[in-house]
Amino acid sequence: MAKEKEKITELSKIIKEHSSYLYAAFAISIFSAALPLAPIAYMRVLFGPVLFSDSVLNLAWVTLVLVGALILGGLLEWVRQQIFFSCSVSISNKLDKRVFNSVFKETSDNWIEGSKVLSDLRTLRLFFTSPPMGALFDVPLCFVFLILIFVIHPYMGLMSLLGAVLALIFGLMTEKKVTPHIEDMQSNMNASRYELNSSFKNSQTAVSMGIIPNIFRRWELKNNKYLISQANASGVQALGASGMKFALSLQGSMILGVGATLMILDIINLRDAGNIIIAKFIGALAVRPLMMIVMQWQFVVSAREAYRNIEKFLEKHPEKKESMSMPEPVGKITVDKFEFKPKPDMPNILENINFQVNPGQLLTVLGHSGAGKTTLAKALVGFIEPSKGAIRLDGVSVFGWKKSELGKHLGYLPQDIELFDGTFSENITRFDKVNQEYLDRAIKLANLNQFVESLPEGVNTNLNPDILRIPGGIKQKIGIARAIYGDPKLIVLDEPTSNMDQESEKQFIESIKEIKENSTLIIITHNREILLVSDLVLTIENGTQKIFNTIKEIVTEMRAKKNAALQKKTLDLQKQTFLKSKKENES
Structure with a gap:
């Protein structure tokens, strides 16, 4: 039995339409992420062929190549950021009017929902130009760096892989622990804002009737919940960042330790000692994107939730077909x-x-x-x-x-x-x-x-x-x-x-x-x-x-009705008079 195709949502379709931006950004990421290897290559060449050549001219040319590589790296990073920015603007142009119209036409009786999705749209737009977005595109290149270390020596490659796995474990643990706190923080923040906004609308009543202390207690309770959840999220995130730093430091030290051991055992020649230092630097580059993501995981979670909320909103409020043009109405x-x-x-x-x-x-x-x-x-x-x-x-x-x-x-x-x-x-x-x-x-x-x-x-x-x-x-x-x-x-x-x-x-x-x-x-x-x-x-x-x-x-x-009632009253009066007269005559 064929598997049922996954439903393509309106938002995912819009993102797919902008895949050319993302492919271009990834292509540039391959080069911009590789160019940080230039200082490592410079060090290897400097303490090898350049010193043995005893030539200042060679040193100058190698240094010039290094400077060019660094300038190119900065330029490529700038171009990538511009691509991300253009992508976010293009997606916004597709979504802003659509979401704005739906908010005002279909959620006017529920402004909390409307204001939240507009805020989510802003969060998603900001994420596209944030450091974690670039780091996500750099993650696939981590494997390339790990392969390079394996080429230097498999044992050092294993140590580097161990450091990357340890960093990934810290990242997953951080994601699992911090996400509920961030969700609580956002929920409590919205509740606190709504309470403040609602109270401000009735400020005249609150001041004149002395309700402000009671209102403050209600707002303070909700705001304290927000501050507590924010503190919990920050604490967990800081713990994850510390774990990442530990993994990075451990990885570098273990690569050096394994390299030294291999030299002591004459498995690596003394003339290749520089490769150990190179392996350490490459290992740091391999873990750097993961560390960037974990240190700003709150931003990643917020963007993910914003994406889901916008997706649900668009599904709940599908775009309606534009009505046909009509001649100017008469007014009937x-x-x-x-x-x-x-x-x-x-x-x-x-x-x-x-x-x-x-x-x-x-x-x-x-x-x-x-x-x-x-x-x-x-x-x-x-x-x-x-x-x-x-x-x-x-x-x-x-x-x-x-x-x-x-x-x-x-x-x-x-x-x-x-x-x-x-x-x-x-x-x-x-x-x-x-x-x-x-x-x-x-x-x-x-x-x-x-x-x-x-x-x-x-x-x-x-x-x-x-x-x-x-x-x-x-x-x-x-x-x-x-x-x-x-x-x-x-x-x-x-x-x-x-x-x-x-x-x-x-x-x-x-x-x-x-x-x-x-x-x-x-x-x-x-x-x-x-x-x-x-x-x-x-x-x-x-x-x-x-x-x-x-x-x-x-x-x-x-x-x-008034005339009929008056006539009825007159007839009733005449009838009573007649009956009274008749009764008197009979007596």
């Missing part, structure tokens, strides 16, 4: 039997949602907290995909649109508003080329003119949170300005008045009339004042649609 949004559940084994958050909104109309979505309104908003802008049913823009699923093309025709204000690291205008224009007419209109409709005038550099002021303290209401207005910039065909605003005062709320409701002239507008809110300018109303209760109708029809229906 249709929701047909829409259902959504986060996972297959979980209940629906929303089910059987059906409505249609045409350009120039405002749909107001009402419902209590937790009813599913925000989930609907995310689905309308294509952030989450329906479990069942469809959401169509101009008859095409919002997921069928090319995001890079649809983005400029879509405006979205989430509940939790964060500003980008950039200027005021960049935050509104979405880092695109500024259209002054659109920018001025967005500022005016979001009622931000007064705020812009207060900024030191106007619209070019950098909204750095460390320098500017921007109130929640202003952030919300900037978010609204960003959503309506460029007159998008579809605008979805989630709780746009939640942080506004009464005056700002009143001005925003007035702006809605102008905003919806060029757009299909959907507002999710608890604010019933917005119903005054609405065309359609959708109410959601416990994830289920209860009402979808025009304001006019709802008002007509309410009036009809």
Whole structure:
């Protein structure tokens, strides 16, 4: 039975595409690793033919050759590093955009996973230009050096091989012992950072309510675990490095001792005594790459884990095919039997949602907290995909649109508003080329003119949170300005008045009339004042649609119900009066 072929992952395929870089680096390694033999050859020639020739000219030529060899060795090492660097840049160009897009599109609800894989990408890129990477390419040449020692004499070759095996044993023991500590260190470091980041986001609450000592104890506990695991990893690594140094020293001494013994026993001629020294130096060269790897084993383990994490991430989040280009949308949004559940084994958050909104109309979505309104908003802008049913823009699923093309025709204000690291205008224009007419209109409709005038550099002021303290209401207005910039065909605003005062709320409701002239507008809110300018109303209760109708029809229906209730009350009153009168007549 044929063996099942090993699955080729996306990352391994990318690495394979860059094999030409690695082959070139290995070819150069053959020469760059051999050139350190030049000083050994120089010593052998110097204390042999050169001295016996009694010629300064010969000495000068041999020295010149040595200097040339050393310069060539340094040059080849530089070229190899450039190849590694070019390889890492090329791999990054393949991976960066792919990973970056997947992080923001598919792990936005789990930023720890996203930030970790971005950090892993950086770790892998740095490893390509690190000393251990070069040492890994030098390891195969260790066997060549060992063969050279065997050529000098088999017994000295055995001693050198024994030293290499001892170094390898120390390396394997170090790898086995240090890896769990490094994994614990990385895990504890991430936990400590997450705790600190989470606490900083709530710094105002922590300071005002005196929670800082309790938060510090929680962070200190996690940080101490990180420091302990770091100390354990460093201790084991230092022990491995000491073992490697011991193996290197023992190897050199044993080669000299065996060589001396062979001379005493007249197995090696006295005139070949220089070969013993040469064998010692070659033995040191044979063990040097292994020693380099073990001394920086923490870097090797980190790179290996980063590779595995990136590999798993890419497998978990496969690249999606680019959607086809579409003509500019008109803005008609249709929701047909829409259902959504986060996972297959979980209940629906929303089910059987059906409505249609045409350009120039405002749909107001009402419902209590937790009813599913925000989930609907995310689905309308294509952030989450329906479990069942469809959401169509101009008859095409919002997921069928090319995001890079649809983005400029879509405006979205989430509940939790964060500003980008950039200027005021960049935050509104979405880092695109500024259209002054659109920018001025967005500022005016979001009622931000007064705020812009207060900024030191106007619209070019950098909204750095460390320098500017921007109130929640202003952030919300900037978010609204960003959503309506460029007159998008579809605008979805989630709780746009939640942080506004009464005056700002009143001005925003007035702006809605102008905003919806060029757009299909959907507002999710608890604010019933917005119903005054609405065309359609959708109410959601416990994830289920209860009402979808025009304001006019709802008002007509309410009036009809009110009139029917009034008529019923009048008839009941007349009936009671009649029965009372009849009873009095009978008596």
